[in-house]
Amino acid sequence: MKLLGLSHIKEADRLTVKNQKITFLDLMERAGLAVFNTIHERLQGAQVPIHVFCGLGNNGGDGLVIARHLVEHGYNVTTYIVNFSTNRSEAFLVNYDRLKAIDNEWPIQLKGEEDIPTVSSNDMVIDAIFGIGLNRQMEPWVKKLISYINASNVFVLSIDVPSGLYAEKSPEDETAVIYSNVCLTFQAPKLIFFLPETAKYAQDVDFVDIGLDTGYLNEVDTKMDLILKNEVLKLYRPREKFSHKGTYGHTLLIGGSKGKIGSMLLASKACLRVGAGLVSALIPECGYHVIQTGIPEVMVVDHDNDDYLEDFKFELDPSVICIGMGLGMHKKTILAFAKFLKENTKPLVIDADAINILSENSELLDYIPRQTVLTPHAKELERLIGVWNDDFEKLEKVKLFSKKYDCILIIKGANSITVYHDEIYVNTTGNPGMATAGAGDVLAGMISGLISQGYGALQASIFGVYMHGSAGDIAVNGLGYQALLASDIVDKIGPAYLELFKQPEQPVNA
Structure with missing residues (x-):
């Protein structure tokens, strides 16, 4: 599923109006009605007090459409206009007049801190103050309105994006962004819902189809994809009936040092579980019996x-060779690694201490093969590309690094992101229980095992990250986040394959 940026959304709106021969007001009505229908389906006429806060632009226009439909269906609605400017969009003005025509009480005008209304924790707030096109500094009193809503413990539903959140950069002031319980975003997901610094502003995100131009949505290359089951199924390579272990390649894992052989055990087992035909582990002698018996x-x-x-x-x-798990940073190990890189011609997956060695000896990066996969955790990534100010700068630094060395980097996290040049692939599986020792070793082993079977490095990375998260999601059931171990993830790789092909349950007819 494609992630849409601000420019893509604007173009989709323009082409929808043009190709469907409708006006922008028609499109806004369609969007507002779609949001209303979602709300109406959930509330079923419940008379909870609803406060609709509308800005002066198109997001405010959406809010006015929603408020009008709520009033027409008998809901207990109070609408507020947040007057932060003298400018109003044409769509806002038209929908303002439409609401006034059917509502006996005109929308309440908010012009300063003294006008901020009281809302109760039992109420509902619909946030339509600022949309995805926010590009201005916020008035101090509007910040206080947002802070008040956040502190009121009221249920907040945001329209398209939580107000105060920019489309393509992190907010400067966290207190000036709505924290929404649910965000109903139009048509397609946006990157901001999957980055650590911005995802926290929406506890839950639902996509509302507003009928944007399908031709454009199908053809546009956003270079940003959200990876769901359907995307992964397209990558899957089925096994042939008359294949044998040699058909699925031979993975060599290199790593381990005294006290850190467990990482090699986890990576090796994950490599086999994901389907590699043969796996060998190059380790120091202290790990021989551990691996052979384990x-x-x-x-x-x-x-x-x-x-x-x-x-x-x-x-x-x-x-393929996977290197770095538990390798250590001994001087002789570093020299051996440098020699290996200069002589190696095989595809590589680089993890853990091998990444740390590269960070301290950046000249060695010139020797990594094309489309090498690097799987750093957060601090390893920082050592590799340098510090960043926010998630967007981090992404740009990773893209530049990927292009410079023609490599694939995986930014591990709640929504792990696979980056290759300007392309990003945002994963949707995984859970907080996977923040545990050894989970990264499992991922490195899985990706190398997929490359061994003939998957391209990028496809193996996308597929491997998804399956790693899916195995973690299956494993956490019955254990809870705190009790999940990396070895539990390995044990559920098989069920993750089965889940991939599981058909959704059909509803039972009464």
């Missing part, structure tokens, strides 16, 4: 040094 299906390439790896020699011919 995962008998994995072949071990061990070296004489007992505590850490000081060379990465191997005679096998792997399909």
Whole structure:
């Protein structure tokens, strides 16, 4: 599913009006009616006091349409106009007059702090003050209105975006943004609903179809995609009846050091669970018995040094190499890693300490193969690309890094984002229980196992991140967030495959 930016939304509106031979007012009426229908379906006429706060632009116009339909259907509605400017959009003015024509009490004008109304925690607020096109500084008294609404513990439903939230940058003042319980956003998801700094302003987001031009929506290349089950199903590569283990490649995992062999065990097992035909682990001698007894299906390439790896020699011919889990930062390990990079010709997945080595020895980045996958956690990413001021700057820095080294970076988090050049893929699976030691090792193993089977590096990253989150979602059932272990995620990779092909349950006829 495509994520739409501000320019895409404006163009979709323009083409909808043009191609469907309607006016912008018709489109606004359609949007407001769609939101009203959603509200009406949930409230079913309940007489909860509803406060509709409308700005002076098109978002305010949407609010006026919604308020009019609520009044016409007998709801207990009070509408307020937030007069933060002398300018009003044409659509606002038309819908203002339409509301006045059917409402005996004209909308209440708010012009300053002294006009801020009282709302009760048992009421409902519809927030239509500012829309996705917000590009101005907010008046101090409007900030106080927003702060009051946030502090009132009232149920807030925002229209399109929570007011005060910009479309393509983080807010400067967190107190000047509505915290909504539900946001009904038009037609398609927006990136701001999936970034840590901006997603928190909407507890729940629902998409309202307002009939925007389907030709444009199908053809536009936004370079931003939301990854749901349907997108992942398109990537899936079914197994052939007459295939064998060699058909699905041979993954070599390199890592481990004394006290950190568990990371290699998790990554190796995840690699097998996701479907790699053969898996070998190159580890120091201290991990030999751990791997051999913990995962008998994995072949071990061990070296004489007992505590850490000081060379990465191997005679096998792997399909892909995954390196870094528990590797450590010993001086001899770093030298061996540098030598390996300069000689390697195989596809790479780079994780953990291998990323830290690259961060401290940036000249080695010139030796990573094209479309190498890097899976840093937040601090590793910071060491790699430098500090950032907000999530949007972080994304731009990651894009620049990806283009410079022609690599794929995964920004791990609640909605992990896979980045390749200017393309971003936002994941929708996963849960807070996955913030646990070893979960990243599992992800690295899964992605390398998918590449081993013939998936392209980008496809393996998108697919792997989704399946990793799906396995975590399945595993957390019956355990709770606090009790989830990385090994639980590995154990649920199989059920995650089954879930991928599970058909939605059909309603039972009465």
